[in-house]
Amino acid sequence: MRCFFPNPGSVVLGIIAFLCIGLLGCHSITARQEAQPLAGNKNQPLDVQEKTYSYFCTGYFYMLEKNWEDAARYFEKALQLDNSSEKILRHLATCYFQLGKNEKAVNFIKKLAEMKPHEFNVHYTLATLYEIGGKYQDAIVEYENARRCKITKLDHVFLADTLYRLANLYMQEGMMEKGAECYKSMLDMKLVNEPAKIYYEIGRRYFEKNDIKNALEYFLLVKKADPNLNFANFYLTLCYDALNDYSHAINEGKAFLEKEPNNWIMHFALSDIYRKIHDESKRNEEIEKTQEILRKNVDAGSKNPKEYFLLSQIYRSQHRIGKAIAVIENMKLIPLDKETSRDVHFLLANLYYESQEFDRVEEELYMTVKLDPDFHEANNFLGYLFVENNKNLDEAIRLISKALKAQPKNGAYLDSLGWAYYKKAQKERKDNYLVMALEKLREAVQFAEEPDIYEHMGDVYYSLGYWDEAIKAFEEAKVLYKEIFNHGTKLKNITAKLEKIGRLISLEETILKVTVNHREVENSNQP
Structure with a gap:
């Protein structure tokens, strides 16, 4: 899927663009009269104005050389003499932003905001600085302040960005309706030329928040606004699937595949939909298509780990463990981040366990815990x-x-x-x-009703000599094993254990009867 708007990281460009406004100071001494208005307090004595100007020019030349620390030092000296100069405040904010000292940059922009409460660029910049620092509620307040300001044509681009970022922040904070309202404002103010892209953004946000009904509404608007945007069919398939409207989901999925026939994600999604409606023939058909596309991609040296994982999963479900292992082993040859590499070794450990290659299981598990202890x-x-x-x-x-x-x-x-x-x-x-x-086993069974746990409990009870409790545990295990496919061997083992206990109990009862009879005989023979 494509992104239509800049991500939050691109906000840096907007900040720099704003902060650099008015950097027209001391190109030469002859520009002095033109630059003199930098002083906020025109009633200062002439020598103070001269000194302020001198510090400002020195800071400015350091700024041209991108020596931000020295520039900030001289701008600070200038500000001590004239604390109401907008130009000095802007330059200081620029320096501290470039030095990565966002808190200091924020403080100077806040002073500007107090001096210029109705200036769009000031609130926009303050909001973006807050956003960079993770102070999302403060960012929302300042973006709202910015959108209420009067703007020039030059500001329209930044206003569009403001509304976009404000919408994202609202939705990120769970305020979906406010976010949608911001997106709609972009349409109403004609800040964007393609409404389908805005509808897409709103729909995607609702989808991410699992608000499927609202997401569906906006993806339908995307489709209506621009029927050629294939991603609308993609998301509509997912939405209809989530709402159990499988007929519409299948239709949208097919429409998507008419334009992108080799999209394995959609083929796999359709296979799952056919599984839900118990159409095994079409499900298998879609699985085969998915498998074929993935196999070609992997053989061609795909760099997408998801393709290897899914292809291996398909082979595993077909009980072709050797094939599944080969796919994941090949995955080791492509660049992987640490977390994915860990998952590769762990999956291989499971696959080798299924193929009973226990030495390889141990080896892969050691690699897994080495990567992530x-x-x-x-x-x-x-x-x-x-x-x-x-x-x-x-x-x-x-x-x-x-x-x-x-x-x-x-x-x-x-x-x-x-x-x-x-x-x-x-x-x-x-x-x-x-x-x-x-x-521990008694505690385990409180959280998981598994036959293995009951069997283990039976073994422990047996070793402790609690045969009645052992029988109950084994019987419970037997019932649960019967519910699991292909556990004939386990059932035989359980049956053998129950028969063994039965023989022991029978033998114990026989010995007890013999002992009692012997005592009765001895007592009857006594005078």
Whole structure:
């Protein structure tokens, strides 16, 4: 999608343009009479005016050389002698802005605003400085002050920018209606020639705030104002999809693809819509198109990480794990930022786990936590991998505990820690670890009703000799496993454990009966 207006960073140009207005001072000593009006107080003694002018000219020449510090120093001296000079205040604001000292620049512009309360450029500049500093409420106030000022034709460009930035700030702060009103003002005042672009901006903002109905209204206006703008069809597809109006969503998606047939994003979006209406044939058709476009892009050396991730996801859903791995391995060859590189290694760890290449899993997880030591998903995964392989148990407990600090109510992480304590109890033959394991597993099941957790609880209960509780936990696991596709092996294991406990209970009852009978016989034989 294209952007139609400058981003907030371009505000710097506007500030500099304003601050440089009136930089016409001391080109030569012969210009003295022309520059003399820089003094705000004309009733000053002549020697004070001369001194003020001297400091001003020195500061000005330093400014021409972009020596902002020395320029500011001399302008400050001039201001001490004449604190009401607009020109000195402007120049000081310029210097401090160039030095990155925005707070000082703001202070001088505020003084100008007091002196020139009805001047558009002063309020516009103050607002943009506030915006740069993240003081959005103050920026809103000053942009509103600016739009109420009388403007010249020269100011129209800045007024359009003012209304645009004000609209963005209002919407950013959740005041959608006020933001929309600013955009509409741009249309009413004929500050823009293409209304479709304004409607697009309003629609996009509503869409970002998940206000889909209002977003739809404005994207329809975009389409009406300029039917050739293809991005209107794109967003209309998303809006209709979000509103469960799948028929209109499909029509808009097809209209978009007539102009951009190789747009994999839309093909993938349509595949999901067809999934929702249970049209598997068309869903598969769109998935195939998505896959083919992505494969060509990736083979051509695409630099877009999203294309690699999605293609890998498609292969994974098709149980073609080798293909999925190859795609992500190739992704390592393109430039990646640190966060994306971390995600690449973590995804590879998951894929290698599915293909049972456990050495590669550990290797990729080590790379993941090296790039991001606080990545809790990787810490838990690596810790659980150690537990499953019954090695590095202390390190496993440390890693899982670190993950739990990030998400203390994560049932999967609590299960991992409980299972780690169970393994440690087995290895060191210490029942206190079994008690700790049971405590964590009981906590885990409060946040996640997962069959693995109940199975782990059953194993701990069994080890503690609580067979009735173990049976209840295994039975619960069995019910949940039956709801999950392709868990036949798990069900067999659970059934075997239940049968084992049943035999033990039966044996215990038999031994108890024999003991009772033996005692009865002994008692009957006594005189």
